[in-house]
Amino acid sequence: MGTKYPDKVFSKIVGTTFDNRQEKIVRAKEAGAAMLHLEREPENAYDPDAIGVWVELYSKEGGYETIQLGYISNSEYACADCGYIMPGRGKGAPSACSECDGTEFDRIGLATQLAQAMDSGISYTCKVLEYTGGDMKEDGTEKKNRGVNIFIEMLKITEPTYGV
């Protein structure tokens, strides 16, 4: 398990097909939303390393509302014996390494890495790179699910310098 936190990461939001998030992504795209917020969910029953991805949009009723577009990806595991990287299986680690049959795995998913950093007080910015999908088939239904490609960057606060 590495100790250095991620600095700059390209990724895409996962979990975008639940909770009407396809419609929410359309709203965010139409609003031209470019900045997203990352929100830790340590109480998440599915994954204590979960990080939600949220956007603030102007509401029809006036004011702003904050809506969730999905989550940070967190599916990768590394075999503790040979280091081979595999996707998770269901709610947890793979049952056995396909390279060496090892059964011990280290979680190395992006959300786990970012959660460790965020829980130690580091902040990240999250920008939209591209809204994807939504092309129409001839029958008027959507060809591909909508998604959001994102760029996550560690927020660095530099000391201001004052002229004398």
Ligand SMILES: [Zn+2]
């Ligand atoms: Zn292995």
